[in-house]
Amino acid sequence: MTRVLVIDDEPQIVRALVINLRARKYEVDAAHDGATALQLAAARHPDVVVLDLGLPDMDGVEVIRGLRGWTRVPILVLSARHSSDEKVEALDAGADDYVTKPFGMDELLARLRAAVRRAEPTGGGEDDVLVETDGFTVDLAAKKVHRDGRDVRLTPTEWHLLEVLVRNTGRLVSQKQLLQEVWGPSYGTETNYLRVYMAQLRRKLEADPSHPKHFITEPGMGYRFEK
Amino acid sequence: MTRVLVIDDEPQIVRALVINLRARKYEVDAAHDGATALQLAAARHPDVVVLDLGLPDMDGVEVIRGLRGWTRVPILVLSARHSSDEKVEALDAGADDYVTKPFGMDELLARLRAAVRRAEPTGGGEDDVLVETDGFTVDLAAKKVHRDGRDVRLTPTEWHLLEVLVRNTGRLVSQKQLLQEVWGPSYGTETNYLRVYMAQLRRKLEADPSHPKHFITEPGMGYRFEK
């Protein structure tokens, strides 16, 4: 869940933001002054900060600098001031976006999404989807199968078939659905393809291919993958 | 030097932007329609894109999608339309910022600086830039490859290909993804390029190029870099 820190001294604005954000499944913390905000940011490590520049205890730009001293968290600035200098100062201090009041809630939320999105990890992120059984491991993101300490080589068709089955772990997948997903929409009756490729998958992955534990045949209906 | 791609069909706006950007030591490319823009982006790999939504040949949002299909380059949208829906659509399509015309040049430049700044690589991941194998070392930050005590000379295309593979160490990278990341979004089927350049990388980096240990072919699917 994405965590947002809202910093504003006007209660009605805070309330409106909190309600809208919570309704969209964000986790929200709120602060009414700069000192509290910096403490909260350090304690809670928000994924994005919404900051009103007009705070009672310190200059908004100082809050930005305070945050930028140790974090690159996206900062979205709110301000009643339209002057170009204000914007430039805030942005150059390290803010990521600047919205002038009064603002549209839709637009603010869209800018928030944009800020969160680009802070997401890039290709370096290890968001691999791992499916493990007692005999082998399937990594859907890396397109890798591991068994007995070594990688198993699968052909494109074998992979495609395995992928469909694994994404439906525990569920029955009909022969027609398998054929259409792997071989294309114009296929649907060539069940012999399935028999051949199922045998190859079992030979490569099952401990005892003739008595499969994971790739299970449902006669007349389809196949099922079980962990 | 930071490279900017300006996309706008109004000559006076383009001229104003180009003059201001060049004066601040940016390298500037300009396009006045979407098709040219996408080509230029692929060819020049800008560090930031300034995009006017009102183009003669295609919808601005389509340009955003065309870029987002293969790159995370910051996109700063210009538009004469103030409506909230327009902004939300552009931002959710992948834009990073949205500025309505008429705009102040100071503000635009500040937003541009903010967009470029946050796209910069994080200072923290120092150990990520060095990738070592038993035969050679890749330094992603310094753009250098070391082997047997000396630097290996790579052409720009070779380096780009290596970079994509190394950033996805252990993961399979599809032929289409490689082609689009290295040669641009309009490529995707020219697998002969890959064959030629993979052979060159292997010749320069593998101990035994005909039996590669690190640059592994997954027939019909793509390539994989392993340490």
Add this chain to the structure above:
DNA sequence: CCCGGGCGTCAGGGTTGCGTCAAAGACGGC
């Protein structure tokens, strides 16, 4: 007991995809 449908297995042949080499084309520097 025989028969038929559905499934698993195996092996051969057409086709596709990959690696390699070489040469032409594009680009930039001197």
Add this chain to the structure above:
DNA sequence: GCCGTCTTTGACGCAACCCTGACGCCCGGG
């Protein structure tokens, strides 16, 4: 304007993959 480097393109041999048909097995029904 010439030359060297990098990129693109084409051709060829070879290996791997995909499809196909044949056969045997199991099981339920006639």
